[in-house]
Amino acid sequence: MPIRAYCTICSDFFDNCRDVAAIHCGHTFHYECLLQWFQTAPTKTCPQCRKQVSTRHIISKLFFDIGEEESGAVDPESLQNELARMKALLSSKEKDWRDKQKTVDSLKDTVDKQRRDLDSLQKEIVEKEMLCSALRKQMTFLETQQNDIQAAKEEARRLRTKMKTFESLDVMLQGHRSEVESMIADMGVSQSAVEQLSIYCISLKKEYDNLKGTLMASNDMREKLKREVLSSNNKSLKKKVEFLQKSLSSPTRTNEALSRLMFESPAPMELKQPHLHQPVDSDDIDLNMTYDIHTPDHGTNRQTQAPPKKMCLDPLVRDEDGSMDSIFRNSLLFRKKTFGSMLEPQMSRPGNVRTGYDGLGGRTRFIQPSPVSEIRPLLKTKRKKVTRPPPKISACQTLDNFLE
Numbered sequence: 001m002p003i004r005a006y007c008t009i010c011s012d013f014f015d016n017c018r019d020v021a022a023i024h025c026g027h028t029f030h031y032e033c034l035l036q037w038f039q040t041a042p043t044k045t046c047p048q049c050r051k052q053v054s055t056r057h058i059i060s061k062l063f064f065d066i067g068e069e070e071s072g073a074v075d076p077e078s079l080q081n082e083l084a085r086m087k088a089l090l091s092s093k094e095k096d097w098r099d100k101q102k103t104v105d106s107l108k109d110t111v112d113k114q115r116r117d118l119d120s121l122q123k124e125i126v127e128k129e130m131l132c133s134a135l136r137k138q139m140t141f142l143e144t145q146q147n148d149i150q151a152a153k154e155e156a157r158r159l160r161t162k163m164k165t166f167e168s169l170d171v172m173l174q175g176h177r178s179e180v181e182s183m184i185a186d187m188g189v190s191q192s193a194v195e196q197l198s199i200y201c202i203s204l205k206k207e208y209d210n211l212k213g214t215l216m217a218s219n220d221m222r223e224k225l226k227r228e229v230l231s232s233n234n235k236s237l238k239k240k241v242e243f244l245q246k247s248l249s250s251p252t253r254t255n256e257a258l259s260r261l262m263f264e265s266p267a268p269m270e271l272k273q274p275h276l277h278q279p280v281d282s283d284d285i286d287l288n289m290t291y292d293i294h295t296p297d298h299g300t301n302r303q304t305q306a307p308p309k310k311m312c313l314d315p316l317v318r319d320e321d322g323s324m325d326s327i328f329r330n331s332l333l334f335r336k337k338t339f340g341s342m343l344e345p346q347m348s349r350p351g352n353v354r355t356g357y358d359g360l361g362g363r364t365r366f367i368q369p370s371p372v373s374e375i376r377p378l379l380k381t382k383r384k385k386v387t388r389p390p391p392k393i394s395a396c397q398t399l400d401n402f403l404e
Helices: 031-040 076-174 177-187 191-247 253-263 316-330
Strands: 020-022 028-030 352-357 363-368
Touching (some): 076 177
Antiparallel strands (some): 020 028
16 A cells, blocks of 8 residues: 655645655655745744754655556546545635635725715715805895895985974974074075975964864863763762652661761761661571570579460450561651651660681681661550469579570
8 A cells, every 4th residue: 555645844745746855853845845844933943843953964866666557547546636636726716716806895885985976976966066156146136136226315315304394394383482593594595495485384373273173172172072071970979869759668777877888978886887787587507697585694694584485365366366466666767756856866875796708718707787666665565463373483494585
């Protein structure tokens, strides 16, 4: 079996194309590879065993005897070397292809970038063109504005001259005599001064006519307003008189207070504002009424015993007649007029200080005027003396006199 040796430096098999060299340690290499090793290595050592060698110990060429039977066969080492060489060439070609592919990709990226730059430049050109058109329009607008400003300046100059004329007219109309004379003296005697004076005269005449018409219109309006105010006051006074006459038609306590408020000037201090009273026959709760119970002193606190109620033995008809007589006697229609004149002030009588609800969730104090029956007492009828047996005092207490 042939020996398949190879160089450990280049990893190629030995063949008949390249010289094989050996060193004194016995290892074999290609002669070119060994020389290159000694030139590049820092120390001259064997690539296989690392022993110190020198170039004098190199056997530059070895000769191998090949048998005759193998002379016509293909050398496998040569084929192996050729295969390795072709693989190396293929790898180098692939590397070149990859480099070229990278170059192509970079060129494509460059083309894409250039295309994007071209698009951006085109957009920028369009924007610049639009900006140029906008600037042209703005320049046209500014030229128009400049023309308007020039016209406004001319108008301002003309209005300033007109304002000076109006100021002179104002001085002429509202100024003093000395100011007018000094203004006329400053005008001079030229033709323009004469024209200015004629304008002043015409303006004065127009102003005089306007003031005259305004004065006449003001006088007419004043007379008209006087008549309207007089008629309005008369109507309001008539309505007030009618309302007061209706209010004072019945002699009640509220109407008496209203009459005093209307006819007395100033109104009496002790008189309270009139307010609504509860009807006599109504079952509604009087919100103005309070129940203040007088608490007696500790020393006078006594237990009072009221006699028990007894059945009345008088006939029913007599009670009805007596009740009707008392109603007629206490009625205002059958009583003598004791109110006096409505123009006379009512005498001050002390009232009771009461406490009650003010209608807003709280309590308030007010002075309740004394009833009319106390101010003007009713005529008392004489009662017949009736002797009755003394009542028996009950041992139990009752609530008959609790609220008295």
